[in-house]
Amino acid sequence: MIQNFFSGLYELFLGRPMPANFTQDYREVIFPNTGLLLLVISLALVVLYYYVFNRVMSTGFYKPKHWFIMLILNAVIAFAVPIMQVNGNGVETHSYTYTFAFVNAVLSLVLFFVFSLLLKKGSVQAWTTPMRWPHSR
Amino acid sequence: MKSDYMFNKQRTAGTLVLWLMIVLAGTGCYTKKSQEEETAPEPKSESAAPAATGAEATEAPPAATPPSAKAKxxxxxxxxxxxxxxxxxxxxxxxxxxxxxxxxxxxxxxxxxxxxxxxxxxxxxxxxxxxxxxxxxxxxxxxxxxxxxxxxxxxxxxxxxxxxxxxxxxxxxxxxxxxxxxxxxxxxxxxxxxxxxxxxxxxxxxxxxxxxxxxxxxxxxxxxxxxxxxxxxxxxxxxxxxxxxxxxxxxxxxxxxxxxxxxxxxxxxxxxxxxxxxxxxxSYGAVPYSAILKAKAFKPQGVVYCTSRTAQVCTSVNLIPEKGAPVAFDIALDLSQLPASMQEAAYLKKHLQLTVTGGKAAIGTVVAATPDTRAVPELATYTHFVRVTVTQVTAATGTLTVQLPSVVPAWIPQWSTQNDNNPAAAPRKTYQLQKIVEGLQALYRDKSEQVFTATIKFNKETN
Known part of the structure; x- marks a missing residue:
């Protein structure tokens, strides 16, 4: 299920895995691993930003600048994870690997933004970061 | 006041937690998953192995003797x-x-x-x-x-x-x-x-x-x-x-x-x-064989991959030949039990046959193992590599069977003669050797006509 979901998602953007002889490694391991890690890491960074830095600890990281740094950090991790997955599973590196990393980084931007919208209301200091919408406390 | 205190006191701690989480997310989770993957293959390959031998057992002639040579x-x-x-x-x-x-x-x-x-x-x-x-x-x-x-x-x-x-x-x-x-x-x-x-x-x-x-x-x-x-x-x-x-x-x-x-x-x-x-x-009904898809020495072409990611021995592949990009891959065979004369690459190249159901395919090169291939663990046990090119797939599933028919060696008719009266004029000839051999062949008329067969199943790649 999860395997099919993530291979479907990534192959939608990337097309069939290349080199083709590693198709099953991508579909059964690399895509689901990367997808799950993408979800978990993005969620963790959002929670870290809104609930740890700006609620539990009340650091001064509540400005959009700080949110943006976290967004970029998440994208960098999202770019690194696919490459690590490909190398860690003994799959031949291909230009496909880097396209995959790029697509994963773009997806991480979207996810980080969506998680931010969903969770920022619970933050004490940063509920208006990156913008006030849709809340109006 | 309180927030200022928190800010000063825990700012460094916060940064630390941040990095810790990144490290954990990057490595901890990653390792755990890959460990799961490493343990996963074993039951799969075990379950695949008996299935494969079972299939071979039914295909092999019942009289097939185990090909391992006896010690004494x-x-x-x-x-x-x-x-x-x-x-x-x-x-x-x-x-x-x-x-x-x-x-x-x-x-x-x-x-x-x-x-x-x-x-x-x-x-x-x-x-x-x-x-x-x-x-x-x-x-x-x-x-x-x-x-x-x-x-x-x-x-x-x-x-x-x-x-x-x-x-x-x-x-x-x-x-x-x-x-x-x-x-x-x-x-x-x-x-x-x-x-x-x-x-x-x-x-x-x-x-x-x-x-x-x-x-x-x-x-x-x-x-x-x-x-x-x-x-x-x-x-x-x-x-x-x-x-x-x-x-x-x-x-x-x-x-x-x-x-x-x-x-x-x-x-x-x-x-x-x-x-x-x-x-x-x-008879060598069950020679070990496998499709080779991930070895650097035998890179496949086109869209083809092993159906099972974890199988040590790959006997089923998914493939789809595309326009201008036929599928080509190698089938490795362990023919070390065959007589030396049948192990020669030239002999195999001449006599190996490929029967295909559900598509069109042909045999390409036939090469013997080299020290280079013997050095690679997954290739080390194989003695020959047969390149198969699939140009067309007409059914959802099919088979590629590499087989070696038993043929009467070419030297037998050459060494046979109807008249051995003057060996000086026609040396190296034996009277009616061919008939002697025909008598021998009659003994084994019911045995399989193939010295060995190796069948790779294929599924047409759909998605």
Missing amino acids: VDVDLYLEVSNGMKGFMPPPAADKKPTVFQSRLNKLLSEVEDGIYVDSKRYYLAKEDGQGQPVLESVSYGTLKNTITSGIKADVRGTPLPAMLQAALANSIKGGAVSVIVSDFIHGPDPNNPGQFLSLDSDIRSSLKQAEHKNLVVAVLADASPFYGSYYPAVKKPATKQNLTGQEVPFYTWVIGPQAEVQTVINKVLRNLPAQQAYFGF
């Missing part, structure tokens, strides 16, 4: 002694080189006597008792060795070929040994019964019927040796005998026994086999 064997060595064999063993002299026959037989004899692969051994001189019946005279190692080096002194007539084979085989079956029969295999029928000339094939077949009944196989090795002295052809016209001075005359070594034991005799005892080899009744 019992050997009965028979040397035909008759006037016709004398020329192979001319009397020794200091300035004379031994004939090919003598040096081959000496090596064979010492390997049988002293080698580590032979358990118990018996030596026989096969002769005729004066009434046309074969006699197997049990002799010592020394006597046999002396016969080979010094020649045959007594005046002995040859026995009819089928009768000699039958007697030798019956003797060896009783003792549970492999028969190694060395003879010129020139048919010398009973002068009172010339009809034996016509029925040579069926006579050979009936003389060896025990081999079929006991599921034995026959290996025939042919070599030619210079011949000195009187040569007695089967065809007595125009001359009943010819005097030869070093012309080459064929002699044969027949090895008869259970497949595993015959393989031991051929590969470990005889060694250095002559180029002319023929094998009857051998």
Whole structure:
């Protein structure tokens, strides 16, 4: 299920895995691993930003600048994870690997933004970061 | 105030937590998952292995003997002694080189006597008792060795070929040994019964019927040796005998026994086999094979991948040839149990066949293993690599079967003649060798026509 979901998602953007002889490694391991890690890491960074830095600890990281740094950090991790997955599973590196990393980084931007919208209301200091919408406390 | 305090006190701690989480997310989670993956393959490959062997078991002929060679064997060595064999063993002299026959037989004899692969051994001189019946005279190692080096002194007539084979085989079956029969295999029928000339094939077949009944196989090795002295052809016209001075005359070594034991005799005892080899009744229904898709030395082309990610041995692939991009990949075979002559890449290239269901495909290159491939663990056990190109797939699933049909070796018709009266003009020919071989083949007519088959299933790639 999860395997099919993530291979479907990534192959939608990337097309069939290349080199083709590693198709099953991508579909059964690399895509689901990367997808799950993408979800978990993005969620963790959002929670870290809104609930740890700006609620539990009340650091001064509540400005959009700080949110943006976290967004970029998440994208960098999202770019690194696919490459690590490909190398860690003994799959031949291909230009496909880097396209995959790029697509994963773009997806991480979207996810980080969506998680931010969903969770920022619970933050004490940063509920208006990156913008006030849709809340109006 | 409170928030300021928190800010100062825990700012560094916060950064630390941030990095910790990143590190955990990046490595901890990652390792855990990959560990799961590493443990995952085992049950899968285990469950795949019995399924694969099960499939092979049903495909292989039921009589298929396990191809592994036996460590030690019992050997009965028979040397035909008759006037016709004398020329192979001319009397020794200091300035004379031994004939090919003598040096081959000496090596064979010492390997049988002293080698580590032979358990118990018996030596026989096969002769005729004066009434046309074969006699197997049990002799010592020394006597046999002396016969080979010094020649045959007594005046002995040859026995009819089928009768000699039958007697030798019956003797060896009783003792549970492999028969190694060395003879010129020139048919010398009973002068009172010339009809034996016509029925040579069926006579050979009936003389060896025990081999079929006991599921034995026959290996025939042919070599030619210079011949000195009187040569007695089967065809007595125009001359009943010819005097030869070093012309080459064929002699044969027949090895008869259970497949595993015959393989031991051929590969470990005889060694250095002559180029002319023929094998009857051998089967290797289940040679190990696998599609090779991830090796650097044999990169596949087009869209093709192993159906199972974790299988050590890949017998099922997913593929789809696309326009301008046919699928090509290698099938690795372990043919180390096959006779050496069948392991030659040129022979395989010529005779290997590919049968396809559900598509169109062809065999490309056939290469033997090299030190480079032996160095790669997943390729190390395979001896040959057959490239298969799939240009079209017409069904959702199908099979690619690489098979080696058993064919009569090309040398047999070349070494066979209808008239052996003048070996000086046509050397290296034996009277009606082809008929003798036909008789042998008749023994194994029910055995699989394929020396081996290797079937790769394929699924048409859809998504």
